[in-house]
Amino acid sequence: MQTWQHSVIYQIYPKSFYSHAGNATGDLLGIVDKLDYLQWLGVDCLWITPFLRSPQRDNGYDISDYYAIDPSYGTMADCDLLISEAAKRGIKLMLDIVVNHTSIEHEWFQQARSSLDNPYRDFYIWRDQPNNWESKFGGSAWEYEAQTGQYYLHLFDHTQADLNWDNPQVRAEVFKLMRFWRDKGVGGFRLDVINLISKPADFPEDHTDGRRFYTDGPNVHQYLQEMHREVFEGHDLINVGEMSSTSLEHCIRYSRPESRELSMTFNFHHLKVDYPNLQKWVRADFDFLQLKQIFSDWQLGMQAGGGWNALFWCNHDQPRVVSRFGDDGEHRVVSAKMLATALHFLQGTPYVYQGEELGMTNPGFDTIEQYRDVETLNILRLKRDAGESEASSMAAIKQKSRDNGRTPMQWNGEANAGFSSGEPWIGIPANARQINVESQLDDPDSVLHHYRALIALRRHEPLIQEGVYRELLPDHLQVWAYLREGHGERLLVLNNFYAAPCEIRLPDHLISTAIEQRLLISNYPDCPLRSSTVVLRPYESFVLHLKD
Ligand code: GLC
Numbered sequence: 001m002q003t004w005q006h007s008v009i010y011q012i013y014p015k016s017f018y019s020h021a022g023n024a025t026g027d028l029l030g031i032v033d034k035l036d037y038l039q040w041l042g043v044d045c046l047w048i049t050p051f052l053r054s055p056q057r058d059n060g061y062d063i064s065d066y067y068a069i070d071p072s073y074g075t076m077a078d079c080d081l082l083i084s085e086a087a088k089r090g091i092k093l094m095l096d097i098v099v100n101h102t103s104i105e106h107e108w109f110q111q112a113r114s115s116l117d118n119p120y121r122d123f124y125i126w127r128d129q130p131n132n133w134e135s136k137f138g139g140s141a142w143e144y145e146a147q148t149g150q151y152y153l154h155l156f157d158h159t160q161a162d163l164n165w166d167n168p169q170v171r172a173e174v175f176k177l178m179r180f181w182r183d184k185g186v187g188g189f190r191l192d193v194i195n196l197i198s199k200p201a202d203f204p205e206d207h208t209d210g211r212r213f214y215t216d217g218p219n220v221h222q223y224l225q226e227m228h229r230e231v232f233e234g235h236d237l238i239n240v241g242e243m244s245s246t247s248l249e250h251c252i253r254y255s256r257p258e259s260r261e262l263s264m265t266f267n268f269h270h271l272k273v274d275y276p277n278l279q280k281w282v283r284a285d286f287d288f289l290q291l292k293q294i295f296s297d298w299q300l301g302m303q304a305g306g307g308w309n310a311l312f313w314c315n316h317d318q319p320r321v322v323s324r325f326g327d328d329g330e331h332r333v334v335s336a337k338m339l340a341t342a343l344h345f346l347q348g349t350p351y352v353y354q355g356e357e358l359g360m361t362n363p364g365f366d367t368i369e370q371y372r373d374v375e376t377l378n379i380l381r382l383k384r385d386a387g388e389s390e391a392s393s394m395a396a397i398k399q400k401s402r403d404n405g406r407t408p409m410q411w412n413g414e415a416n417a418g419f420s421s422g423e424p425w426i427g428i429p430a431n432a433r434q435i436n437v438e439s440q441l442d443d444p445d446s447v448l449h450h451y452r453a454l455i456a457l458r459r460h461e462p463l464i465q466e467g468v469y470r471e472l473l474p475d476h477l478q479v480w481a482y483l484r485e486g487h488g489e490r491l492l493v494l495n496n497f498y499a500a501p502c503e504i505r506l507p508d509h510l511i512s513t514a515i516e517q518r519l520l521i522s523n524y525p526d527c528p529l530r531s532s533t534v535v536l537r538p539y540e541s542f543v544l545h546l547k548d
Pocket residue numbers: 058061062098156192193242316317
């Protein structure tokens with residue numbers, strides 16, 4: 001077993017985690033302050049979103065210096081302290097590396113834009129004429145650079161210029177900066193949109209936005225193998241790739257050990273179940289059957305191909321899961337626990353995003369002035385240009401905006417949810433007075449204690465790490481039921497995704513008097529399973545260990 005196969009990783013969005021200095025934004029010393037809490041929770045590793053120098057146009061995903069800490073987060077000494085204090089508690093730190101693109105304020109781009117024959121010109125991707133590719137944040141993926149009369153490619157904001165990975169000097173610089181951080185003692189890397197780094201030389205276009213040409217592009221596996229040789233080989237690192245619009249086949253290749261590329265991959269297919277016809281910016285309910293189907297396909301496919309999944313519901317780009325697939329009102333606590341259980345018993349490495357362990361909800365921002373995210377603001381502009389009504393645009397934004405997941409961590413019921421003594425950079429949901437760490441630490445029935453129990457179970461229960469996944473009742477319209485099996489034992493995981501109670505019938509051979517049952521976890525005080533027919537209560541979920 002590899003380290004990450006029994007680990008749980010916690011994601012920190014430092015801007016919104018904790019401000020040691022009492023500023024509008026969080027900082028690295030704020031993370032140091034909260035390490036005891038993270039150790040208590042039981043996580044093995046922290047993925048911290050980018051805190052390197054950046055103009056912060058995309059909250060740090062626009063890096064202007066890979067060797068410096070952004071002053072808003074602190075100093076290099078703070079970072080060294082964080083690494084060593086985390087290590088003392090047995091916690092590794094995973095650095096978020098953004099190398100599909102740099103900020104246009106990066107020295108390389110400043111050089112590149114200055115003349116056609118500058119040695120850095122070929123660090124980026126230039127064309128005399130744009131093709132029809134679109135930016136993932138809306139609009140054309142090409143920006144005109146007047147000084148040299150050419151367009152540069154930016155798959156994200158126009159201030160995030162794509163690096164030219166076909167240039168060996170670019171790869172050498174990337175591997176060098178990764179070695180710098182590895183040698184400082186980080187325990188691994190989270191590689192931002194890493195499956196977009198290889199673009200086809202002829203920049204083809206057709207009726208699509210271009211993504212099919214540059215997603216999992218022509219040389220991506222070769223470049224990741226090179227990264228493995230140059231940076232990872234011989235070091236105990238956990239490396240996860242963020243894979244945008246990817247495929248199962250490619251994720252198997254990226255993450256199976258024989259490929260010598262990455263430890264595991266994130267994909268987003270299960271989070272597009274509320275994108276009707278793949279359109280994100282439309283308000284819509286989620287498709288439950290599709291959600292189950294996608295998870296099952298990936299569980300079975302990765303299992304068969306020897307790949308490894310990164311499992312997650314939430315991150316800094318996604319709305320809060322309890323508001324999305326659960327119920328953030330009356331059934332908030334049970335539904336947050338159910339969603340956690342459904343995910344944490346799958347094959348892969350679970351990620352917990354700050355505040356998810358409390359059942360934090362979307363903030364419900366109603367006016368555009370409350371939003372900060374560059375993507376959200378770009379989209380509203382495009383919707384206005386297209387003549388969409390303000391009411392319909394805002395309904396979509398309220399449901400889908402990335403700011404839903406970016407409000408400050410709720411530490412206590414005091415001013416600013418205990419996040420900072422200063423005025424936070426973004427608003428705080430009114431329910432922070434009830435939903436916070438302090439109140440849940442004292443409550444053994446809280447969402448927080450449920451997450452802590454799940455994290456501990458993964459470490460100690462081999463079937464969670466290695467058991468073979470098998471779906472039950474695939475056509476059931478409100479229950480996701482599955483097994484994890486091995487060595488004559490199995491875990492039975494039952495999850496009701498809705499408020500309506502419902503009866504299900506399990507295969508008779510699973511539940512018989514000859515079979516020993518042990519309840520591992522549940523979200524109601526008692527477990528109702530006595531026979532193969534069972535009525536699940538609102539959002540009920542439980543896991544039984546069954547032994548022949
Ligand atoms: C990833 C990040 C996201 C960022 C984008 C561009 O998807 O998670 O926050 O905006 O890459 O770097």
